[in-house]
Amino acid sequence: AADLELADVTKAYGDTLAVDHISLKIPAGTYCCLLGPSGCGKSSTLRMVAGHEFISDGDIMIGNTIVNDLPPARRGTAMMFQNYALFPHLNVRENVAFALKMAGVAKAERLKKADAMLALVDMGAYAERLPAQLSGGQQQRIALARALVTNPTVLLLDEPLSALDPFLRIRMRAELKRYQREFGISFVHVTHSQEEAMALADMVVVMNDGRIEQVGTPREVFNSP
Ligand code: ADP
Numbered sequence: 001a002a003d004l005e006l007a008d009v010t011k012a013y014g015d016t017l018a019v020d021h022i023s024l025k026i027p028a029g030t031y032c033c034l035l036g037p038s039g040c041g042k043s044s045t046l047r048m049v050a051g052h053e054f055i056s057d058g059d060i061m062i063g064n065t066i067v068n069d070l071p072p073a074r075r076g077t078a079m080m081f082q083n084y085a086l087f088p089h090l091n092v093r094e095n096v097a098f099a100l101k102m103a104g105v106a107k108a109e110r111l112k113k114a115d116a117m118l119a120l121v122d123m124g125a126y127a128e129r130l131p132a133q134l135s136g137g138q139q140q141r142i143a144l145a146r147a148l149v150t151n152p153t154v155l156l157l158d159e160p161l162s163a164l165d166p167f168l169r170i171r172m173r174a175e176l177k178r179y180q181r182e183f184g185i186s187f188v189h190v191t192h193s194q195e196e197a198m199a200l201a202d203m204v205v206v207m208n209d210g211r212i213e214q215v216g217t218p219r220e221v222f223n224s225p
């Protein structure tokens with residue numbers, strides 16, 4: 001477990017200032033929801049933490065390490081996307097194991113860990129299937145297994161539940177909270193849904209126009225005028 005800290009972080013795309021000098025500390029083990037209208041800089045912030053995007057200015061720290069220049073696989077982060085982003089030609093087990101290949105784990109060990117994680121997310125029976133043979137909700141669980149198998153300090157989620165039907169969405173929320181408790185990991189979860197943030201977050205960060213407008217518990221943020 002480790003704190004995640006953004007210090008004066010900025011992202012510019014040409015003339016567009018997508019993220020404008022934001023500072024934020026997310027204590028270890030916190031479920032943080034990043035909320036705000038489309039285009040306010042949520043995804044850019046997440047991608048900078050993940051290492052999928054260079055930062056233009058400032059520092060990102062995980063624990064005592066400045067991760068600005070570390071590749072994604074060496075930051076202790078894992079990312080889960082809205083569209084699952086599974087490899088269509090790899091079966092479920094291989095998809096989960098692939099995350100460990102990036103981290104340099106040997107093949108036999110990768111497959112063993114993948115199977116253990118699939119059992120944990122209740123998808124052990126589907127190890128040999130291809131993603132296209134699974135429902136959206138099942139693909140979602142595989143994407144979650146692939147993120148968790150690397151044993152991340154911080155799990156980064158970009159609108160992960162928006163493609164699910166309401167029933168599955170409620171179920172996945174409960175599971176995400178369970179993994180928070182069981183593994184002690186932090187979450188940074190991008191959403192535009194206040195209801196989702198209310199259900200999941202210990203800490204809500206409201207962004208607008210590249211800046212942080214409000215930080216607090218759901219109660220503090222949503223009850224304020
Ligand atoms: P959100 O996730 O809140 O919708 P984004 O971080 O995706 O916001 O986008 C913030 C701003 O940066 C928007 O104005 C968007 O158009 C712009 N932007 C995002 N990604 C890129 C990119 N790769 N190139 C240029 N502009 C981008």
Ligand code: ADP
Pocket residue numbers: 038039043044
């Ligand atoms: P979201 O609002 O969910 O962040 P977007 O539709 O804004 O998603 O962005 C989807 C993808 O397009 C992202 O990879 C983002 O970097 C890229 N993108 C967004 N805005 C721009 C832009 N103005 N120019 C180039 N790429 C962009």
